[in-house]
Amino acid sequence: MKTFVISGGTDGIGKAVALARLERGDQVVVLGRDADKGARIVAAAEESGAADRVHFIQVDLSLVDATRKAVAEIRSRFAAVDGLVLCAQHFRSTRLVTEEGFENSFALYYLSRFVLSHELADLLEAAPAPVVVNVCGPGIPMGEVRWDDLGRERDYTGIDALMQGSRLNDLLGVGFARQRPGSRIRYVLLNPGGVRTSFSGEYDPAMAEQIEAMRKAAKPVEEGILPVLAALDTPPDQPVSASMMGEPLPLEGPAFDAEDADRLHELTVGLLAARTA
Incomplete structure (x- = not known):
């Protein structure tokens, strides 16, 4: 029996992966903010006879301190984790700053994934x-890292924040492997394409209309999770890899630049150290 930790595991791709792993006899730790959705995951596991193999941890992953408490709880329960699946994401048309002082999309989509990966x-x-x-956005030819304004204080748009988060996660994968030469951990950057999920977010009217059109054209979640399940079943040989809709992507170009990955790692460590202080 394997143990998988899934962030954003109460909805969409994360939920579907959690239920699929439970069906296969694995143990699943679901991280999510919504207690009711967490209870529904537990109830579904109970109905299928997997109540003893599902563990829900209620956590606001946009908060570094809360994410680290979840890490501590996982440590208290498990001696090993076979796989970590990172899905938590929430779109915001208007800029929001967390109580810890980080822009929400940056905190949830990037910082939580950095903390969970490394810790x-x-x-x-x-x-x-x-x-x-x-589960992020490799292969999308959009987005820039605003090195002097990671919190997007200037001219914020939800799309720009989302696309920057995708670029940061590309660099996180490259940086993770560079920080751990010789590690057996395989880091997979995976873009499943358009998947018919809840598209969690708070949208202005124009964006809500676009999202509805995307939802209608998207593939069923059962199809969207297949590359995720495949990576969990058979991790790639390479320390870090990227794919889009099941097709491998070359780790080339600025999206996967090693110097930028090192720069981002150092910058992130500094931000987290300042938060701890």
């Missing part, structure tokens, strides 16, 4: 074939 690394190393699957 669960030792539990992953304890598993025989560990893998991190970061």
Whole structure:
């Protein structure tokens, strides 16, 4: 029996992956903010006879301190983690700053994934074939990292914040592997394409109309999770890899630049250290 930790596991792709792994006899730790949705995951597991293999941790992943408390709880329960699946995301048409002082999209879509990836690394190393699957946006030719304004204080738009988050996650994957030469952990950057999920977010009218059109054209979630399940079943040979809708992507160009990955890692460590202080 394998153990998987899934952030954003109460909805959409994360929920579907959690239920699929439970059906296969695995143990699943679901991280999510909504207690009612968490209860529904637990109830579904109970109905299928998997009540003893599902664990819900209620956590606001947009908060670094809360994310680290969730990490501590995982540590208290498990000696090893076979796979970490990163799905938590929430779109905001208007800019929001968390109580810790970080822009919400940056905190949820990037910082939580950085903290979970690095601070669960030792539990992953304890598993025989560990893998991190970061469901993000490799292969999308959009988005820039605003190095002097990661919180998008200037001219904020929800799309720009989302696309920057995708670029940051590309660099997170590259940086994770560079920080751990020789590690057995495989870091997979995975873009499933358009998937018919809830598209969690708070949208202005124009964006809401676009989202509805996207939802109608998107593939069913059962199809969208297949590349995720495949990566969990058979992690790639490479320390870091990227794919879009099941097709491998070359780790080339500015999206995967090693120097930028190192720069982002150092910058993020500094931000988190300042938060701790």
